[in-house]
Amino acid sequence: MSQAEHHIVPIKTLTAVIAVLGVLTIVTVAAAQFDLGSFNVPIALLIATIKASFVISIFMGLKYGNKTNALILAVGLIMVVVFVTFILLDTEFRGDTSATESGTIMQSEQTMPAAESH
Amino acid sequence: MSATAQDASINFLNYDKSLKSWLFTKDHKRIGLMYLVAVSIAFLAGGILALLVRLELLGPGETIMGPDQYNQSFTLHAVLMVFAFIIPAVPAVFGNFVLPLQLGAKDVAFPKLNLASFYIYLIGVVIAMSALLVGRIDGGWTFYAPYSERVGDSILYVTTGVFVMGFSSILTGLNFIVTVHKMRAPGLTWNRLPLFVWSIYATAIVQVLATPVIGITMVLLFLERFLSIGIFDPALGGDPVLFQHFFWFYSHPAVYIMILPAFGIVSDLIGTFSRHRVSGYLFVALSSVAIAFLGFLVWGHHMFVSGQSATSSIVFSLLTYLIGIPTGVKVLNWVTTLYKGSISYKTPMLYALMFLFTFSIGGFTGVMVGVLGIDIHLHDTYFVVAHFHYVMMGGSVIAGLGALHYWWPKMTGRMYNERLGKIAATLVFFGFNLTFFPQFIMGSRGMPRRYYDYLPEFQQMHQLSTYGSWVLGVGLFMILGYLLMSLKTGKKAPSNPWGALTLEWTHTTPLPHPHNFTQTPVVVRGPYDYHLVPEMFENAAEDGSVKSVHDVSQPAS
Amino acid sequence: MASHPLDGHPAHLEHHFVSSEQQFDAAKMGMWLFLITEILLFSGMFVLYTVYRSWHPEVFALVSEVLDWRMGGFNTLVLLASSFTVALGIHYAQKNDNRKLIINLVLTLIFALIFLVVKYFEYTGKFAHGIYPGAAFDPHGIVDGLDYAKYNVPYAAQFFSIYFVMTGIHAFHVIVGIGVFIWITLRASRGEFSAAYYTPVELTGLYWHLVDIIWIFLFPLLYLI
Structure with a gap:
């Protein structure tokens, strides 16, 4: 029947993907041992996103389907x-609704002569 | 071939009349009818509560109930109407019954899931309503934290019920999306889909994308109560505005779950009863999808006075105006369709025209309250109450009544009394406007919503509103009466009483069992190609049924 | 291939579908739709995490060190391995190798159970030091010179509430997955699946991969940064 025609992902591909995922897991742990300042979060998220895309495209077969x-x-x-x-x-x-720091309308009104009635 | 000679007298209603055959049916038509019964009961209960609330407001001070009962009545009215009636009503009743027929499919993609969805809905309603046995539920249907975390346990039943009903909504939406994608008859391309299908499709997208968030919100509320996880409760370091974000991320798109199917119904009704191709078909179709997506970008307009940042308020306000564009596209195209159409004022058409009027008011006032400055003034007043009743009732319910009359012959095989139908439609129209228009006026003058008592200066408007509710009630009860009567005494319906061109009308009435179509239809034309086939109507038989020349063709063998 | 669908009607084909292919595609699409509802469900918790982290970054950075990255990292590898065995299972189902399908399903089950066992030790380890979600949050005790009391800072409770809710709901999905895998394995052992019909395996696989993906994000966000 027709299901036999579905794309079969070769074992070689699956093995390569799991290897990459394992390596990336180690990389993300390693990266977290260093304080990269504001890059900590983006790097962790970037690696996680790469991992997720491998799972989605190959394991879940989105690439073929x-x-x-x-x-x-x-x-x-x-x-x-x-x-x-x-x-x-x-x-x-x-x-920010009640923010009245310098440069806001309120202050400029105060400095303007028209607003002397304050 | 597959043409197993079907006995013409056997149809989906009478092939097996046992209760069991209904309760365990996987037939989308029967499930649609079961939904119809269930949501009608919810509508009746919610409607009676509305009448009681209006009666209480006839005069200032106590009229028929105390403040506590009043709070509970309007809360229960809202919960029933929103979650148990209007969200499932149109998609689940007419979506189930009509969608597969309009697609030329034998059933929805997942019939078992469809039945499960119905029972999940019932369980949700039962859980929510069992709150009444436990204690009081008040505070409105929005369950804002932290009040909802401190008030009695009964609110847990309601939120759990809402959580469960959410699953039902997701499963229905999921089912419909797959059905539209995978179950279309040969030749039924996307640009030949009836506009009702497009709107149900757009609705289903919203159901699938928005409902999970109300699920997690209810779970968090639950955990907040039992474990005090401190996410929403300011006393524990939480942020109550976050709850509102979560709630409205679902509940604003949910109003499009309520109104989008109504758009589809009105498109079909106006096309059919003006014998005119719906103008701007593509725009009307795609505007449904556009509204579905834009609907996700505007939830913050419910929160202009919640303390959210002005930055987000401005963005939400601007995006809210955008909703007016696809909606305007629809309304203008409906009006254009009427132009030079040959309009027949049958009851369903009356509701469609009524919709144009009442929904436009609801839509325009929606843009008004989307304006930041105006909203500060009108927030939580009767103006908002009137606005959303003009959209929910004047839009969804009126269109739903149109749909009920339109498809009633197909559903039951009987015709209702046309004269009574017109009288009731008139009562509904005047009753509805008399109920809700005064609320715009008193709202703009500062009458706050949900208040038990009011200043004497508002009494006149409240009285008008209450009188209106009586007229509306009479109209609705009349509909209930003559529809039920038609089951016994109504004329047998012809297969195509309106001379409509969509697929569900091309087959016998009532529909046969077990399959909707004895042979899979092959579609060769658009859903409203009235201009292509004028002879179909000239040659129509006495009963209005159309010969299948030029109509949907069937395989030769 | 040649016959009319109604003639050579295979047992798994439901009456309202025209072909097995239509049925398979419909089921798969339904599953993808279900998966995005799951994504949106979890997105609510990711939003909470984002908001509270952006409000109190220093608290989140401090208290996340309570979570043991070795356990989290191990569990990450375990779940990845289980995703791999599911993918292998589908591969063998497509090749009509029922024996290897069952082996891989059982392996997946074992990995899932290992994940839960590790989770159990993580949770009980936290509870032992008074780290509970919500009002019961009261960190105490000294381990290896590390005084848990120092984590008793404002909004630390929020971090752990979010941690427990996220991992708790994730663990719930793992438990559901185990239930479904047991059922699928039983069906496979009855020889119900073949290259012609393996839809349930495919759908369960999709679900399981999503559970894995959620964890791929939970792990760095909660344990590492």
């Missing part, structure tokens, strides 16, 4: 990005 499934995954990931980004838009700027 139906493109619709890749689109589904992409849409899901976009939503995760939306979720994180928009919440950070709030949490990173929390309190």
Whole structure:
């Protein structure tokens, strides 16, 4: 039947992928032993993303399969990005409503002669 | 070939009348009907609560119930209407019944999952409602932390119920997406899909993407109560605004779960009853998908006064305006479709036209409250209450009533009484507007929502609103009455009473058992190609059924 | 291949599908959709992590050293290995080698159990020093000259709440996965799968890989940085 026509991932490929994943795990642990300052998080995330893409494309067969499934995954990931980004838009700027430090409208009003009524 | 001679008198309703055959059915049509019964009960219960809430507000002070019962009544009304009625109503009832038929499929992709989804929904409703036995639920349907973490245990039943109903919603959405992708009949290309299919497809995308987040939110709320994990509770170092973000990440897209299917219904109704190709087909279709995605970018407009950053408020406000574009595209195209169409004012069409009016009001006021400055003034007033009732009731429910009348003959094999249908539609229209329009006025004058009592100056508007609710109630009960009556005394429905062109009308009424189509149809034209086949209607038989010349062709052998 | 689908109707083909291929593609697509719901479910917790980390980076950097990267790293390798054996299992199913399919499924089960055992020791090790999620959080005790009391700082409780919720829900997914693998292994031992029909193995594999991927991200975020 038709399922016999599915792409069969060769054992050689699978073995190569698991080897890469193992090495990358060691790399990420090793990288974490050094303090790279603000690069700590991006490097850890970059390595994790590379690992995940290997699992997705080869182990899960997304590379060989139906493109619709890749689109589904992409849409899901976009939503995760939306979720994180928009919440950070709030949490990173929390309190800016009442921020009246230098350079704000309030202050410029105070320095302007028209605002002498203060 | 496969044409096992089917007995014409055997259909999906009567092939086996035992209760068991219904409860264990995997037939999407029967599941759709079971959903119809379930959501109707939820709608009835929620509606009665709404009538009681309105009655209480007839005068200031205590009218029929105390403040405590009032808080519980509107909370229960909202929970029932949002989670048990309107979210599952259109996708699960009409999506289940109509979607596979419009695709020319034998069933949805995963029939067992479909049935499971129905029972998960029922279990969710039962869990949520068992809260009533445990204690009081108040504080509204939004479960804002930290109040929801401190109030009595009964809220846990509601949130658990919502969590469970979420699974049902996800499974339904997942099922529909796969069905649209994989189960289309030969020749049914994406640009030949009925617009109802497009809208259900867009809805399903939202269901799949948004619902998991309400799931994790309810889990976190649960853990917060039992372990005090300190994520949302400010007393423990948590941030309550985060809860609102999580809640609205789901619940704003959820309003598109409620309204998108209504768009699809209205497209189909307006196309069918104006005998006119829906203009801007591609734009109407893709605007559904656009709304589905844009809907994810605007949740913060519920939180303008929550203390979220001004930066995010500005961004959310700007993005909220964008929603107006695809929505406007739809409304304009519907109106254009009517132009030079030959319109027949059957009951479903009345609801479609009503929708254009009421939904437009709901949509426009939505843009208004999306404006930052105006929202500060109108936030948590009756203006917002009126706005979302114009969208939810004036949009989804009115369109849903249109759909119910439109597909009723296909679902039950019976015609309802057209005259009663028109009278009821009129009552619903006037009752609805009388109920909710005064709420815009008193809201803009500062009447806060959810309040038990009010100043005497608002009494006139409250009274109008309550009178309206009675008219609306009479209209809705009338519909219930004549629809139930039609099951017994209604005329037998012809296979295509409206002369519609989508696939579900090309087969006998009621539909045969076990398969929707004796042979897989091959589609050779678009869903609204009325201009291509004028002779179909000239040659239509007495009962309105259309000969299959030019219609969907079937394999020769 | 030649026959009409309704004639040579294979046992696994459900009535409403035209072909095995349609059924397989539909099932796989449904699984991918399910997987993105899982991703979004976990994304909620990743959002919490991101927000609280950005609010209190120094606290997160300090208290994450409580988590033992050796245990986390070992578990990472264990899960990766289990993903590998699942992929091998599907490979052998596609080649009609039922014996090797079963071997790989059993290996996957063993890896999954090892993961849980390590997790158990991690959790109990934390509990022993009063590191609980939520209100019960009260770090104490001295191990190898390391005084746990120094972790009793504001928002440390949030870190551990997030840690326990994330790894807890992940562990729940591992447990569910074990249940499904037992079922799949039993079906394989009854010879139900072949190159013509291995959909359940494929779908369970997809689920399992996702569980692995979630851990690939959890490990550095919680243990390393």
